[in-house]
Amino acid sequence: MASYTISEINNILKAELIGNTTQKIEGPEEIRKASPTQITFIGSKKYAKFWPDSEACAALVHTDLDLEPGENRAFLKVKNVDLAMAKLLELFNPPTPVFDTDIHPTAVIHETAKIGAGCKIGANCYVGKAVELGSEVILYPNVCVFDDTTIGNNTIVWSGTIIRERCIIGSHCIFHTNVSIGADGFGYRPSEDGKGLVKIPQIGNVIIGHYVEIGANSCVDRAKFSSTIIGDGCKIDNLVQIAHNSIMGRSCIMAGHSGLAGSVTLGDGVVIGGSASIKDHTTIHSGATVGAGSGVIGDVEAGKTVLGYPAQDARDMLKQWAAIRQFLKKK
Template sequence: MKSYTINEINTLLNGELIGNTTQNITGPEHLEKARTNEITFIGNKKYVHLWENSNACAAIVSDNLTIEPLKNRAIIKVKNADLAMAKVLDLFKPTLPQFDVDLHPTAVIHETAKIGAGCKIGANCYVGKDVEIGDGVILYPNVAIFDATIIGDRTVVWSGTVIRERTEVGTDCIFHSNVSIGADGFGYRPESKGLVKIPHIGNVKIGNNVEIGANSSVDRAKFSSTILGDGCKIDNLVQIAHNCILGRSCIMAGSSGLAGSVTLGDGVVIGGASSIKDHITIGDGAVVGGGSGVMSDVPAGKTVVGYPATEARDMFRQWVALKKLGKG
């Protein structure tokens, strides 16, 4: 079992240690659930009152909060408790599932595929014609990579994921279980005999350091490319439709969705269960509140909420007015 002294953890965080504990710390935990050999964190003043009755031997605390150490219980003051806790979690993270052999004998790898150095390919994987896989890539069991796809160095692909033909993936990406990349876009047109399927002959291009959560889908373009920029973080159960373009470091929370040809600038945040109409542009740094429905373009830096989504201050005024009407 991993364990660290309070001084070792403080050195990692470069914080201000106040008080002391003789306990060896074996892991992080919530304030209410922590045991005497665990460390917790407090990043918001509404949780400060829980410190006194917590069993945690130490707490990582944002430096704008007023909180004191207790007997054999220390605090580490840092600028941002959440970011500091991320470093502590990294200390205690378990090892990834291990491979007995680098290339499992049940994996099917086309003779034209190029596999980089140090790759690991699990049981029942499929790697198609002319696929190029960079160095240190991990494909967990039951992953399918179809023809002419390129995957960059150190990318990790978890079980059940399907990456369709001609997809381009950057370095250091993570695709969690059952991700679908490069499936046909959703496009039909009516005619006298029914619905005509619109072919989608483009591809998907994914930048570096992109993470896509379980059961999310990124559809290929009708023509040209669906694009996810460097550093984008996509939650579980997210839909990104054909020809969408995401800038750098966008965040999409769970169950949100982009219809076709949506453009997100850099650093856009899409809240959970939000939906964005087709051909909408959302500017750099804009925020869409959870559960919102965006029907028109959003300027850079704006926050919109509601259905249909409206600038946050205006929507809040509407909600207050409606509440007053209900009491009238």
């Protein structure tokens, strides 16, 4: 198990060191659960009250908080505790699973596939016709990559993920377990005799940019024609649905259980809260935020925050909720 002195940690974080501790630090932990060999985090006054009873030997602390660490304890004061915590967690991050062989003998790789230098392909993977993998791509066991798909350098694909034919994936992406990329979009119309449904062929593909991360059990459907597009740097949580022909700009965030219907367009830096749903053919412009559980049925202006069902300006919705509470109190 790795352990570090407070000075070694501070050499990485470049924080303001207050106090000192001789204790070797073996990992991070929540302030009320930390042991004497662990470091914790105090990002706001809400958590400062727990410090006197915490057993942690050290803490990352926001610069605005007026606290004393105490005997044989230390603070590392930083402007952004969350970003400092990310660096600290990386320091203690356990190693990923080890490949005994770069390409497992049970993997099925089509003779026309191109496998870049340093790729690792786990047990029972399938790599189809004319697939191209860049350098240092990792396919963990039981991944399927179908025909004519390209995957950029240093992309990691975890077990159970299926990438359908003709997809274009960028570099440095991470797809967690059981992601579906490039399945048919959801398109049906009533038959002429009114007795059934006619399936609309979905002949497009999915294009995913660089540094995109997609959480477990999320789905990105291919387009009816043209492409479903996810821009560089987007981060998508677990159990998210992105429907056919949707387009996401750069660095968008979608939280768990949210979903885009067909042909939705997101600008750059859009944030979609958990369980929010976006109506088809809607545009949410750059920098806008959709609150958790909201239902968006119309376009959203750049930089605006909307909330509720149907979603509207967050300030107006909060005023309505407050008025309803006051009305109910009077009844």
